[in-house]
Amino acid sequence: MLYPSKLIEDAVNEISKLPGIGKKTALRLTLHLLKQDENATEKLSEALINLRKKTKYCRICHIISDSEDCTCESIRKDSSILCVVEDTPDVIAIQNTAQFYGYFHVLGGIISPMEGVGPGELNIESLIDRVKKSSGLIKEVILALSPTMEGDTTAFYIAKKLKPFNIKITTIARGIPIGGELEYADEITLGRSIVQRLEYDATTN
Amino acid sequence: MLYPSKLIEDAVNEISKLPGIGKKTALRLTLHLLKQDENATEKLSEALINLRKKTKYCRICHIISDSEDCTCESIRKDSSILCVVEDTPDVIAIQNTAQFYGYFHVLGGIISPMEGVGPGELNIESLIDRVKKSSGLIKEVILALSPTMEGDTTAFYIAKKLKPFNIKITTIARGIPIGGELEYADEITLGRSIVQRLEYDATTN
Numbered sequence: 360m361l362y363p364s365k366l367i368e369d370a371v372n373e374i375s376k377l378p379g380i381g382k383k384t385a386l387r388l389t390l391h392l393l394k395q396d397e398n399a400t401e402k403l404s405e406a407l408i409n410l411r412k413k414t415k416y417c418r419i420c421h422i423i424s425d426s427e428d429c430t431c432e433s434i435r436k437d438s439s440i441l442c443v444v445e446d447t448p449d450v451i452a453i454q455n456t457a458q459f460y461g462y463f464h465v466l467g468g469i470i471s472p473m474e475g476v477g478p479g480e481l482n483i484e485s486l487i488d489r490v491k492k493s494s495g496l497i498k499e500v501i502l503a504l505s506p507t508m509e510g511d512t513t514a515f516y517i518a519k520k521l522k523p524f525n526i527k528i529t530t531i532a533r534g535i536p537i538g539g540e541l542e543y544a545d546e547i548t549l550g551r552s553i554v555q556r557l558e559y560d561a562t563t564n
Numbered sequence: 565m566l567y568p569s570k571l572i573e574d575a576v577n578e579i580s581k582l583p584g585i586g587k588k589t590a591l592r593l594t595l596h597l598l599k600q601d602e603n604a605t606e607k608l609s610e611a612l613i614n615l616r617k618k619t620k621y622c623r624i625c626h627i628i629s630d631s632e633d634c635t636c637e638s639i640r641k642d643s644s645i646l647c648v649v650e651d652t653p654d655v656i657a658i659q660n661t662a663q664f665y666g667y668f669h670v671l672g673g674i675i676s677p678m679e680g681v682g683p684g685e686l687n688i689e690s691l692i693d694r695v696k697k698s699s700g701l702i703k704e705v706i707l708a709l710s711p712t713m714e715g716d717t718t719a720f721y722i723a724k725k726l727k728p729f730n731i732k733i734t735t736i737a738r739g740i741p742i743g744g745e746l747e748y749a750d751e752i753t754l755g756r757s758i759v760q761r762l763e764y765d766a767t768t769n
Binding site for chain 1: 565566567568569570571572574575577578579581582583584585589591592593594595596597598602604605606607608609610611612613614615616617618619627628629630634651652653655656659660
């Protein structure tokens with residue numbers, strides 16, 4: 360593409376490096392910013408720089424946080440349940456359900472031999488340490504990982520590591536999504552949801 | 565949405581102010597930047613700030629440019645044709661066709677009583693001036709405006725203003741897009757494309 364200005368070209372190039380944003384969208388965003396108040400662009404830039412320079416990871420739960428001691432072990436209610444997730448978006452998603460009141464532990468990724476990610480690169484050792492140090496306070500670990508090959512491998516690895524502590528290990532329910540149509544569900548999900556069928560409860564259904 | 569960090573929240577809020585980007589996409593972009601090198605975010609921020617602070621509008625053609633004297637009247641070939649467009653993206657689109665070698669004139673908008681944009685807010689006076697000052701050098705003005713109500717109104721207004729100069733006034737061809745299916749074309753477009761039919765030319769068809 361030919362741009363009338365080097366400055367536009369630079370901005371388009373930088374914006375289009377973001378995932379899911381092509382050159383056309385980048386150009387649209389660039390021209391949008393040009394039409395806005397100068398202040399709007401300044402605030403955007405500042406927020407990005409602050410984000411990148413100031414965010415830290417909590418030493419305990421490895422969640423992205425404003426400080427190295429996040430509120431992970433104080434504000435949430437139930438210290439006996441620990442929910443293990445792949446990354447921060449999962450924490451946000453689970454928090455937004457308002458159905459979980461325990462602690463989180465962010466792995467920072469998932470075991471994936473294809474992408475060269477082994478257990479050593481993830482926060483698994485610190486999870487084991489955390490369970491160990493809780494001296495029986497943590498009674499249940501929920502493995503809230505995606506039901507993919509990598510997610511299952513990671514869950515299997517962690518479950519094996521946690522076995523000596525004799526705590527309850529659970530995984531999020533897999534099945535037909537609420538609102539989903541049976542006929543369009545894939546065979547594996549449908550099959551599992553029949554094998555792992557639940558007692559019908561008129562109060563929740 | 566609950567965010568684990570105020571910094572993430574700020575970044576998400578700023579990014580989601582951009583057109584077509586919601587909170588979820590903004591969060592995805594934010595977490596992407598956090599995973600990238602710090603340098604990537606710095607370059608993005610810098611490009612945005614430079615864009616907003618340093619871009620100027622050319623005094624002659626009103627195109628967005630790095631300086632107030634863009635190369636509008638030097639590098640392009642044919643000084644006898646002037647193409648009038650609504651805004652900078654149109655200039656980029658037409659340049660990318662590599663079918664036009666004349667000069668451009670950016671109106672900076674389109675007459676739209678609904679949005680309170682009158683002829684006075686657009687670069688129409690400067691277009692008339694430009695044609696006047698060219699003392700006959702500009703022989704044709706192409707009105708490359710969108711075939712909408714507003715575009716047609718603006719074209720009509722400009723055509724009337726340019727009438728005294730006795731130059732050729734043309735408009736971009738309207739018709740069935742190349743690759744388009746006849747049966748799906750709207751009636752007005754199809755009707756016009758029959759009324760304004762062209763002599764069949766085996767060399768270009």
